[in-house]
Amino acid sequence: MPSYTAPLRDMQFVLHDLLKVSEQDIPGFADLDRDFTAAVLEESGKVASEILQPLNAVGDTEGCVLENGVVRTPTGFKAAFDAIRDGGWTSIDCSPEFGGQGLPYVLHTAAQEPFVSANMAFNMYQGLTHGAYSAILFHGSEAQKATYLPKLTTCEWTGTMNLTEPHCGTDLGLMRTRAELHADGTYRITGQKIFISAGDHDMAENIIHLVLAKIPGGPEGIKGVSLFIVPKFLVNADGSLGARNPVMVGKVEEKMGIHGNSTCVMNYDGAEGYLIGEAHKGMRAMFTMMNEARLGVGLQGYAQAEAAYQNAVAYAKDRLQGRDITGAKAPEKAADPIIVHPDIRRNLMDQKSFVEGARALTYWGATLIDRAHKNGDKDADGLISLLTPIIKGFQTDKGFEYSVAAQQVYGGHGYIEEWGMSQFARDARIAMIYEGANGIQALDLVGRKLALDGGRHIMGFFDLVKSFIKENEGEASLKAGFLDPLKAASKDLQDAVMYFMANGAKDPNNALAGSYDFMHMMGHVCLGLMWAKMAKAAGEALAAGAADKAFYETKIATGLYYMARQLPATAMHLARIQTGAEFVMVLDAANF
């Protein structure tokens, strides 16, 4: 059975050595000193290891069951959810006006990581609720906020997001669910929604569904989509629960993974709903939440890889097979632990260097969201919009890849469910699909974000890289190992942008055929930048005589690995991109 321990030392390193959060000029960040974040994260890690992790296999094995119209969650989930709620873990960054703790989003993000590593399926119940909270906070009326936000803050009520229908997911303009205006100003929602995570369960008094639907007579396509609040139980004026609203679970899906989360078909049969924000502007409300939601999914990617990695390392130190080719390391035993073998190390270093780089990128992204929201910083907002498809798309692709790689360390045992490594891979797989499949992330990046505001944000990103290199080029310890490879990779990325500019106008497919490669390429450059910055921070700590020398030296060694062994991928991606649309688009559909 797998175990999990929150990587507190590394989380603190990212927050304080790398991001220096408490020194940042963002409201609330001054509170984030080392002691405070240590206390919060240590407790989060404890909850994760002691309460959530033991339920991960339970959730996978038992799954969610539809009984008499209600979904029953796996054994122990309800008690664990109460513990999360009671511990205040659902409200870290929620507004004090509605019962939240008003702390920065970056702290919420860091505190969530252990929960996601320990039990991704379980943590989705609160994750979705946070999304519903944000939608109502940013777009709801005062009355709606007053009614729903205090309950969503505490997760006494949970939330869902209802977008997909059987015939449409990416292309929501094709939506058929309709919302008809009732005499009292409320709406009646009718239609079917699918893939509704946490669509029903037995862990909360009420479930607040946020539902996209079309008001008849509105504009065609995506411009005629509105967002509605549809509670499972209607809420009386005094806040007590009233009648059961006709929104019913049609089915709980059998999935590849995240069995502990109930993925429901939801049937709306004239359910009472309340418009959020303006009619026909539902997508706008969705989009404002997207950076946050996608960052959360990107976190799932590396958080699963982190959990899988920890177990792969433990197994590699424990499993005895073969001998170190340069001489026995454990001559007193029948064989050496497999961690002596170069290919096992290669695999573990791939995992480690990705996970730590992705953690840095994710927390940095979270600070950009804080800065955008709290300082109204447009550049931060533009930058995180640009980085979002990478955090989501690249990190979930790699998170799955390395969960599979960690499983591989176990040999045959990795394939046996009892050992738990299969679950990491199966659970991580969904993150590549939901919240916009990764192909859509790549399209968003290349088809939309690169050119946004006249290319201002990608240019800003290149400036960041360039100025970091320039500021540090006198630093001999960084030059060959970090700055040179970062410069080369960044140059490849710029060449790709140039290629898109030169050839995309002629035929947009020349850009879109390279979108996936670009997303991965930029992912490597982002992680390369993170590693260069982390190496600098680690070098400074060592120079200052830091106590935990081994930690900082390991950090630098891990970064050198990433730069030397992962960044060369950018040249390959560039080569692919520069072949344009020709080879991709040449076949008639009939000839596939």
Place this chain on the structure above:
Amino acid sequence: MPSYTAPLRDMQFVLHDLLKVSEQDIPGFADLDRDFTAAVLEESGKVASEILQPLNAVGDTEGCVLENGVVRTPTGFKAAFDAIRDGGWTSIDCSPEFGGQGLPYVLHTAAQEPFVSANMAFNMYQGLTHGAYSAILFHGSEAQKATYLPKLTTCEWTGTMNLTEPHCGTDLGLMRTRAELHADGTYRITGQKIFISAGDHDMAENIIHLVLAKIPGGPEGIKGVSLFIVPKFLVNADGSLGARNPVMVGKVEEKMGIHGNSTCVMNYDGAEGYLIGEAHKGMRAMFTMMNEARLGVGLQGYAQAEAAYQNAVAYAKDRLQGRDITGAKAPEKAADPIIVHPDIRRNLMDQKSFVEGARALTYWGATLIDRAHKNGDKDADGLISLLTPIIKGFQTDKGFEYSVAAQQVYGGHGYIEEWGMSQFARDARIAMIYEGANGIQALDLVGRKLALDGGRHIMGFFDLVKSFIKENEGEASLKAGFLDPLKAASKDLQDAVMYFMANGAKDPNNALAGSYDFMHMMGHVCLGLMWAKMAKAAGEALAAGAADKAFYETKIATGLYYMARQLPATAMHLARIQTGAEFVMVLDAANF
């Protein structure tokens, strides 16, 4: 629910246009004319589509159940197994002396492909039997052959391979199962074996376990391992079945996939066994079967990707979402089919160009096995030994990767078990692990095969590539698209070999740290060679006025895609390899 149609046109292309099997100077190959192979493969495809494919989901859902000490296979498996047996599909390349059809191994390989695509878990029952057949054929006594081979040929009895124990898989020298000599010259086998595919089931009268065990007093380690026949039911002198041998199923494992195959813990409690070949030479018997068994697993890799690809293409043509960015392709519909989108095509072309290249490499490999066995050709034997870790390791890694990629085309539906795409990925996953985990394949390739016979075989491979390029460099249609990228990739591969030679002696870890990259790199070069040869064959067919022009043009276009978009990976692998052991080996185990 997925469907499957055998890619007969492509299979015939590989056999006849590419490999020109009926013209090869290998005994039996003259019979393999187009009509004959068409008849065999068409029928194999029919059995696969009509009988095996519909049982694929059944096997996945029901799994194998241990009841009163006997494993019950999923509904319909027994009848299907009877059909396979009655159709003569188990005996294509078996010796006529023992009831087989005596046809070439390459025909067996091609005929198996549809079965594996349609139902990998099911087909393992006969696959394992074929392995046991070969072990006894090559190493058994005349009496053993007479007793077991006729029944294994027909699969009236099935076979298993028992190597792994709880504490050892790769390092079989640690084995504890012991075989004690009995007064009558038989042995008594005692110990526990795990991961025994097809270890028990209800589809055959008897099961013949091939078991590795140590005879007490023999040499230590791997040199003291012997191979035994241990039948489930003892066989009387007249061939009838006698007493139940004490070899019992301890457990049927819950796995990530291939649920239709029973993976058993087998407990040997003084079971009667018969030595195959010489005492303490058991590994030699295992090794002689390995090229064949590993080629079979490599086939599983691309065969799952083929099945997944077919369904991804069908879905991409059917699913309507969004519009072609260059103008609506289906203006009469609410949206265009997603196959219009460049990134969907990029994904499908990746899959298609891999699967077709891997098919060519696998069938070519099968002809090399035929040539080695039937012509006693040492070069062919050396070459297939060299190619085996690539066929197994590279093709199963990619087969899984592209099964996952095919699943991705389905968006959210890909994650729902009912749609069947998850099963392809989960089933394909095992092929990376069993029959020597892929890290072991890479080690075998770089640590053993490269240097074998003074490097003669890798030099032979480079000569093959070089001479193909040289013979065709006047061919303008091949030059830029095929020969130049092949030359560059082959150059990268040679540079990697040079790097290993220059740095491996100093520190073998400099070679082994690059072994996995080398395996993938050489996989690309092999597929590049296959594509260049296929393009040549297709060009010749077109020049000769072939009727199915679209097929040959598509073949060339798919090859151009592979060369342009996949071969650039070799430079990345080379860059990684040339960093040597330094970054891989630097950390103390404690610092992972």
